[in-house]
Amino acid sequence: MTSRDDHPPIRPLTPADLSACLDLADEHGWGREEHKWRLLLASGTGYGVDAPEDDPVGGLLASVIRTSYAERWHAVGMMLVAGRHQRRGLGLRLMRRVIEDAAGAPLLLTATDQGRPLYERLGFKAVGGITTLRGTFAAPPAGEDGEDAGGVAVRPARAADLPEILAYDLTAFGADRTELLARLPRFADRLLVARTPDGRLAGFGASWPNVSTTSIGPLVADDASVARALLTPLALDTPTPARFDVGDDQPELARWLAARGLKETGRTELMIHGAPAPPGTPARRFAPFSMAHG
Incomplete structure (x- = not known):
């Protein structure tokens, strides 16, 4: 029996995925922050979804990084979904996986106006703005x-x-x-x-x-x-x-x-x-x- 959304599976990201992560971030106008991505991939747990074989562009469709602080708190960052696959539930799947892997420990993140509705749907609460x-x-x-x-x-x-x-x-x-x-x-x-x-x-x-x-x-x-x-x-x-x-x-x-x-x-x-x-x-x-x- 196939899954409801038939999305490709979520897999771990490794430092070998650096170039694909940079391409995905660049698509969103975040720039190719190689120095920061290297640290995130080395010190955190990365989650990615690859494009299917018939996708004309290929590469990563989505990414997110969870950084654990002794399993007591977790920081979430670099939540990205390729523009051609947005509004298909990829971000929701990734974030649900991150929450599940946090095993009940609280999570914090910074949200743009675009991402905030997704996080609110998952139970995140806003606690203050950052300029x-x-x-x-x-x-x-x-x-x-x-x-x-x-x-x-x-x-x-x-x-x-x-x-x-x-x-x-x-x-x-x-x-x-x-x-x-x-x-x-x-x-x-x-x-x-x-x-x-x-x-x-x-x-x-x-x-x-x-x-x-x-x-x-x-x-x-x-x-x-x-x-x-x-x-x-x-x-x-x-x-x-x-x-x-x-x-x-x-x-x-x-x-x-x-x-x-x-x-x-x-x-x-x-x-x-x-x-x-x-x-x-x-x-x-x-x-x-x-x-x-x-």
């Missing part, structure tokens, strides 16, 4: 970032900092991101830490290359002043325009970034399935690792 800002970052006036940051010292991260970064992030994020963050020193162009005068870790942040922009994230800090102290050297003199994703719960930071030259270029919605609110301490999370990683 994407891009531009050439202008240095703040001398002394501005240090005046209210408690005298924190910002410097490049060292190998010895990693255990503290992981412990700090666990409290702030609310789930163990060791598998992902351990890859950050090689993934990022810049990885910085902020320490108080007595040596305590007060935050960390990174920036990394992504096609036509330099993405800033993750950015985790005690408060907004420490976040700004980290953000300035991360965003200053980047090889491409800086990109920062700021939540609606950080309006002052959004205004500060606008004053530094970054302009709004997009809006998405943070959505959650299986929990009433994001994990950890959201007030200490100033930027996601990426939209696909949470």
Whole structure:
């Protein structure tokens, strides 16, 4: 007996599927984000649907990546369906599989206006908007970032900092991101830490290359002043325009970034399935690792 929808089967994606994933993303105008896709395929669980043999274009018809944080939370990203096969239930099938494989643990994702109805149908709830800002970052006036940051010292991260970064992030994020963050020193162009005068870790942040922009994230800090102290050297003199994703719960930071030259270029919605609110301490999370990683 055949299945109701007769779609080709869902299969795992591997790093060998990188080119096909880039083609699918390019079709949607997302760009060929090779650096990010390599990380997603290496650190997450990919799901794909291949075009049938009689399809004139071939390649992948659909993709999605689930990144697990010690099986306690899962981030969902890169949900894509080829335009010629949209509205045939492919996205719904993939997302139902992702939810099933999460085994009852909550999931989070960022949704465009186009994708939001699908996620709402599956029980995802919107919990806050995110604004994407891009531009050439202008240095703040001398002394501005240090005046209210408690005298924190910002410097490049060292190998010895990693255990503290992981412990700090666990409290702030609310789930163990060791598998992902351990890859950050090689993934990022810049990885910085902020320490108080007595040596305590007060935050960390990174920036990394992504096609036509330099993405800033993750950015985790005690408060907004420490976040700004980290953000300035991360965003200053980047090889491409800086990109920062700021939540609606950080309006002052959004205004500060606008004053530094970054302009709004997009809006998405943070959505959650299986929990009433994001994990950890959201007030200490100033930027996601990426939209696909949470």
